[in-house]
Amino acid sequence: MPKTSLSEAVHRLMHAYRHLLREGIQTEGIDLPVTHIRTLKGVCHDPGCTAQSIAQRMQRDKAQITRALNDLIGLGLVVREDNPRDRRSQLLRPTASGLVTMAQLDRAEEQAVQQLTQHLNASELASFIEMSNLMANAIERPDCQ
């Protein structure tokens, strides 16, 4: 293989990561698609957030978030409560069960990342993440810098 292009590299990495995370998740006994997991993570990270704020943070379509939330609520991992300041929206919080699941997911992810980055040291990883964000920023916020 000559020199891999950036696009190939990104695709391979994405795929490897998702695959690994899925495996880890299943060995933890959880069966949730990646989008749901990331949504749950969003709620746990910022309890009291709204669907809107999650959609923005994740840069995903709000329709997708709505559906993921419906499933998470159906599974008893998240609850909606009325937003006293705006009756259009509801505040989102993880349930006790949601927090337990989140802890499992954290373990799975940590293990996945560890396996993925086994040949990188901390500073390499840090600069990798920094470069990733720099690139993503260049697109998502073309005005900055």
Place this chain on the structure above:
Amino acid sequence: MPKTSLSEAVHRLMHAYRHLLREGIQTEGIDLPVTHIRTLKGVCHDPGCTAQSIAQRMQRDKAQITRALNDLIGLGLVVREDNPRDRRSQLLRPTASGLVTMAQLDRAEEQAVQQLTQHLNASELASFIEMSNLMANAIERPDCQ
């Protein structure tokens, strides 16, 4: 959140890249999904390859490749020819039109990569790609290294 996690960074980057590539592709006047593009790229990169070898190179399901190839052949961008050494498989080659399209796609991709990496210098980019591949390898070929 302290620093962005690896998973967030990879997700963001993946999306940013796909989005950008799509845009570039459309401004070139081509309307093909990313998987088809990558498949065409595979054929152009290694004319005379088989569906199998593309699937392996791209680490994708062979069913997906079959379907993408059917579309590409239907669009007249790729042709199959009999493999004299194995009548089960066919050799794949781009048509003249396929090569033209590929050139357009190369331009689109180059532009996307350039925009994406505008804040990175060459050596940073190189080490980014190297790290990506290192991580992907750690999963895809857990035995190596």
Place this chain on the structure above:
DNA sequence: GCAATTGATTGATAGTGTCAACTAAATGTC
């Protein structure tokens, strides 16, 4: 020759991404 393997195809299904239409509440303007 016959079993096992391999390249390719097909069908089915789940997950992801995107767009547009829609409801209801909130806000701005006169």
Place this chain on the structure above:
DNA sequence: GACATTTAGTTGACACTATCAATCAATTGC
């Protein structure tokens, strides 16, 4: 206060992506 506009969320539709299992024909190993 009545109106248009904007905003949060929901719903429907559809294209794209990923994955698995079954099938078929050609090849390979015995």
